[in-house]
Amino acid sequence: MEHFIQGEPKEISKVEGGCVDAVVSTNALCTVRDVKSVLKEIKRVLAADGIFLYIEHVHHERSWKRLAQNIINPIWGIVFDGCNLTRDTAALVVQAGFSNVSQNKLYKPWGTFMGIFGHPTLVGTAIK
Numbered sequence: 001m002e003h004f005i006q007g008e009p010k011e012i013s014k015v016e017g018g019c020v021d022a023v024v025s026t027n028a029l030c031t032v033r034d035v036k037s038v039l040k041e042i043k044r045v046l047a048a049d050g051i052f053l054y055i056e057h058v059h060h061e062r063s064w065k066r067l068a069q070n071i072i073n074p075i076w077g078i079v080f081d082g083c084n085l086t087r088d089t090a091a092l093v094v095q096a097g098f099s100n101v102s103q104n105k106l107y108k109p110w111g112t113f114m115g116i117f118g119h120p121t122l123v124g125t126a127i128k
Helices: 009-014 035-045 063-079 089-095 113-117
Strands: 020-026 046-057 099-106 121-127
Touching (some): 009 035, 020 035, 035 046, 035 089, 046 089, 089 099, 089 121
């Protein structure tokens, strides 16, 4: 490893294009206002066959949990630094044009607070 860069998503614009072997995102895309632009920048900095690894919480598919997320989302965003509970990150990664996208959703038990509001968790990889 020659370099390791750690920072906020907006800082990726400072990185030279096509020179990064891997980008790792953990619960960061939920706070970005323009996810499409960030994903475009991730693709830009990745080398040919570079990999994007991500773990992000996303909207729930079950109707009552999704309703709960929709109701609390405006307050949640204020309390948790712009975090968006209702974002469909899985679809946004696919729409960004990555190849070989592989995604799985992990669910917490019903009885936990985060099981309602902060889950499911999307775990994925995408190749440039």
